[in-house]
Amino acid sequence: MDDLLHVRSLVNSREGTVKPAIYTDPDIYRLELERIFARSWLFLAHESMIPKAGDFFTTYMGEDAILVVRQKDGSVDAYLNQCRHRGMRVCHADGGNTRAFTCPYHGWSYGLDGALNSVPLEKEAYRDQLDKSKWGLTRVTRVATYKGLIFGNWDATAPDLEDYMGDMKWYLDGFLDRRAGGTEVLGGVHKWTIDCNWKFAAEQFCSDQYHAPYTHASAIQVLQPTTANKADGSPLGEGQTAKPVWADALGGVQFSGNGHGSAFFFTGKPDANVWVGGQVSAYFREHYPEAVERLGEVRAKRLAGHNTMFPTLSWLNGTQTLRVWHPRGPDKIEVWAFCLGDKEMPDDVKDALVKSHARSFGPAGFLEQDDSENWVEVQKVLKGHIARKTDFCMQMGRGFEERRTDGIPGLTNYTFAETAARGFYQHWADMMSAENWGEIEALAKASEKELTNV
Amino acid sequence: MSDLATLDKAPLTNEKLEKLAAEIYRVPLELQREIEQFLYFEASLLDDWRFRDWLELFAEDVSYVLMTNTQSQTRDRRRGVHPPLTYIFNEDKYQLERRVARLETGMAWAEEPPSRTRHLVANLRVLSYDGEVVETASNYHIHRASKQTDIYSFVGTRRDKLRRVGSTWQIFERKMELDQFVLVAPNICILF
Structure with missing residues (x-):
């Protein structure tokens, strides 16, 4: 452990405090790209987006541009979207199908397998002495798939994907595995920018149910299908429990280790939140028995809830949004949001979803609008010198963590508690200060004590 | 007058140029002016935060749609193929009304305090008119000044279909495109 930038002095998960310099310091951000984003499993794409050989999707790992490509043998590989000659972006398209990736700068051309296949004027200019086998696209060290989600990792020594996910797998299954056939991405990808640090977004989806009643008060008020709103049933919220399912706070927050966290809810009925369309919520109810059979009652009923798989993959049950918070400097992110539906959904339900x-x-969504506003304003406040040194309070529910005996995994707490946030930042500090995955794992064991023995 | 919406898609031949000159450029001045004034009025209602009044300009069966956009390979673009799109807005009258209701709660934090918007409508063309329905093409530039120093700009094009209702008009279809593929804004919390 070298703790190059002394980040361990900025996060105190035992006391529940964080120094906001972690959201603003350019040096910390540069180290994050190296130690977080080049060592964690990052979501790249969903298999359904690139079904055929030659299909590709362009994305990012941290700030590195990435090509995700379906190979001729049906496997998936990923490459840096960077020509080996002068570093040009090899592919500008957001996606498509191709036989080759040809750089627009000097015309170097790469195959689906990343191999450098042709170089203009190879004989005349390179005198046939260029060893093309050495200049293929830089391959992402490891690519692995979990129930349709494709992940990449630059670190050969990182734990395998499923070990990295740990208990979070149980929660992710509840999102991906409600029906036979799994999920697919429906429609295109929403992309927009928010001037805030990536950790605000990732932590909120990891741990923060507390913001919902206040931040989203306007949406909750106008979308509830009360008689004051619209007596004849509304497109949004139609047929739903007349209040958000988390309002009774039956359930809890959980920290899964490795920075992952989420909330789970117990509801009386298999209801999604009021802002889920009526046709969609009817679908969930209709296929509830199948979900129970596959997942058990708790996860089948979990049609609301927030989740983050560290560092930047988040999703919401019920609304079926899955998003990545691509970092763009200490004070900017690019949000990429995907809509995930069951493959077996009828087409009209897919359209409704x-x-x-x-x-x-979506970026103009009734709920989405509120969140970004908070993060942007916090980031602005943090321009202040004193503001950056002023502790944030992260003490909610401290000391009330438990391990349940009913099969619900993770370190759990009451719905409104910052257990997962403390775990998120502790893991962040561990990754930032550790020189390798061996150290990260050793630190994680010690950190669990910090989180539980207050 | 002939249907420019259809004519627009045809290759620009001499015949088409003549047709444009003969019929389209000579869209009745009064009609052009009437539609223009209507759309300016509509924009002013949004800029003046008269959202309930603004709703009155939309038909009960209105469809109000803004899709995302994507970059595709040259080869795909020529074939009209592109990565999938999705909705940013897909509103009916009730949804638009709920958006207005949300702004009225005083707790829609992205618009609290309210931003200052200017909805600029330009390059208005009347594409067709059959005595009842008029189809228009226009470009828009929405300038949004928010909080102390935040400036956002939304530029794009749209097709509106308006229906004559008595002596005035109602919009029953608005199809919009936005030039930003990755939205350079934290959200869209205003009406377009």
Whole structure:
């Protein structure tokens, strides 16, 4: 452990405090790109987006541009979207199908497998002495798939994907595995920018149910299908429990280790939140028995809830939004939001879900609008010198963590508690200060004591 | 007058140029002016935060849609193929009304305090008119000044279909495109 930038002095998960310099310091950000984003499993794409050989999707790992490509043998590989000659972006398209990636700068051309296949004027200019086998696209060290989600990792020594996910797998299954056939991405990808540090977004989806009643007060008020709103049933919220399912706070927050966290809820009925479209919520109810059979009652009923798989993959059950918070400097992110539906959904329900998803958590969504506003304003306040040194309070529910005996995994607490936030930042500090994955794992064991023995 | 919406898609031949000159450029001045004034009025209602009044300009069966956009390979673009799109807005009258209701709660934090918007409508063309329905093409530039120093700009194009209702008009279809593929804004919390 070298703790190059003394980040361990900025996060105190035992006391529940964080120094906001972690959201603003350019040196910390540069180290994050190296130690967090080049060592963690990062979401790249969903398999359904690139079904055929030659299909590709362009994305990012941290700030590194990435090509995700379906190979001729059906496997998936990922490469740096950077020509080996002068570093030009090899592919500008957001996605498509191709036989080759040809750099627009000097015309170097790469195959689906990343191999450098042709170089203009190879004989004349390179005198046939260029060893093309050495200049293929830089391959992402490890690519692995979990129930349709494709992940990449630059670190050969990182734990395998499923070990890295740990208990979070149990929660992710509840999102991906409700029906036979799994999920697919419906429609296109919402992309927008927010001038805030990536950790605000990732931590909120990891741990923060507390913001919802206040931040989203306006949406909750106008979308509830009360008689004051619209007596004849509304497109949004139609047929739903007349209040958000988390309002009774039955359930809890959980920290899964490795920075992952989420909330789970117990509801009386298999209801999604009020802002999920009526046709979609009816679908969830209709296929509830199948979900119970596959997942058990708790996860089948979990049609609301927030989740983050460290560092930047988040999703919301019920609204079916899955998003990545691509970092763009210490004070900017690019949000990429995908709508995930069951493959077996009828087409009209898929269409209704895409619309419902956009209305709730697209960039113009009734709920989405509120969140970004908070993060942007916090980031502005943190321009202040004193503001950056002023502790944030992260003490909610401290000391009330428990391990449940009913099969619900993770370190749990009451719904409104910052257990997962403390775990998120502790893991962040561990990764930032450790020189390798061996150290990260050793620190994680010690950190669990910090989180539980207050 | 002929249907420019259809004519627009045809290759620009001499015949088409003549047709444009003969019919489209000579869209009745009064009609052009009437539609223009209507759309300016509509924009002013949004800029003046008269959202309930603004709703009155939309038909009960209105469809109000803004899609995302994507970059595709040259080869795909020529074939009209592109990565999938999704909705940013997909509103009916009730949804628009709920958006207005949300702004009225005083707790829609992205618009609290309210931002200052200017909805600029330009390059208005009347594409067709059959005595009842008029189809228009226009470009928009929405300038949004928010909080102390935040400036956001939304530029794009749109097709509106308006229906004559008595002596005035109602919009029953608005199809919009936005030029930003990755939205350079934290959200869209205003009406377009």
